[in-house]
Amino acid sequence: MATLTMTAPDLTDLSIETTGADTVLAVHFEQPRPARDARRIAQYLTALRMPGVEGVDAIDTTVVVSFDPGTMTRSHLELLIQDAARHL
Numbered sequence: 001m002a003t004l005t006m007t008a009p010d011l012t013d014l015s016i017e018t019t020g021a022d023t024v025l026a027v028h029f030e031q032p033r034p035a036r037d038a039r040r041i042a043q044y045l046t047a048l049r050m051p052g053v054e055g056v057d058a059i060d061t062t063v064v065v066s067f068d069p070g071t072m073t074r075s076h077l078e079l080l081i082q083d084a085a086r087h088l
Contacts, residue, residue, distance in 0.1 A: 012083055016078055026073070027063040027081055037088050039061050044084040053077070 013030030027041065035058070042058035047067060052072025057064045067077055 014081065015079065018074070022074075023066055023069060024066045025067070025077060025081070026080040027065070029061055031056060035061050037061070040088055041081065044087060046078060048080065050080065 015028045015030055016026070017026045017028070019026050027038075038058040038061050041063045042056045045053065045056045045063075050072060050087065052068045052070075053065065054068055055064075055066040063079060063081070065081070067074075
């Protein structure tokens, strides 16, 4: 399981982990945040309707994103997640 920690402009630390067969990302807040922030990130990613993003779900304070690595790269998806965190 690979882990990458990114800091969004509002100093929100996000931990992004690859789970499963490198086709699912789990996004966690390092600092305590309300569950609605995870839902907002999930809604933002869903609204983009990006090809390659197969599913987005918010489970408590975690956002789970499944994607097709043949269509969407992990680094591109991480940029989208970081952009979503900026809109919180």
